[in-house]
Amino acid sequence: MTEEERYALGLDTMNAVNEGSAQKVLDGLGDIAPDMARQIVSWGFGEIYSRPALVRRDRQLLTIGMLTAMGGCEPQLELHIGTALNVGLTPAEIVEALLQSAGYCGFPKALNATAVAKKVFGERGLLPVGEA
Numbered sequence: 001m002t003e004e005e006r007y008a009l010g011l012d013t014m015n016a017v018n019e020g021s022a023q024k025v026l027d028g029l030g031d032i033a034p035d036m037a038r039q040i041v042s043w044g045f046g047e048i049y050s051r052p053a054l055v056r057r058d059r060q061l062l063t064i065g066m067l068t069a070m071g072g073c074e075p076q077l078e079l080h081i082g083t084a085l086n087v088g089l090t091p092a093e094i095v096e097a098l099l100q101s102a103g104y105c106g107f108p109k110a111l112n113a114t115a116v117a118k119k120v121f122g123e124r125g126l127l128p129v130g131e132a
Helices: 005-018 021-029 036-051 056-070 074-086 091-105 106-124
Strands: none
Touching: 005 021, 005 036, 005 091, 021 036, 021 056, 056 074, 074 091, 074 106, 091 106
């Protein structure tokens, strides 16, 4: 696959899971780090996210877990929780993943991620969240 084909696939993949997200990344980084924006599209989504071995909902569940474990990634976590909802994860499944993360990365990180989830769910009218 050529770099241009990978970039086009990345744009398509990003927009399929979160409409308009590709342009937001390009616009947000265009005046400071356009090469980073291009790599997010080409490599992150054209090369990695578009691979067929994992379905999109599983990729998002993994991403939420990793961002929670890292901590300090709340803006990216907000985007990926929204994307997780777009690709079929339920609020209850996301909350369950965040509860699971508390045991492995600690309550402070899990609570911070849960606060982000609450914000996203609230904006989408998905509160209160029921059980999984």
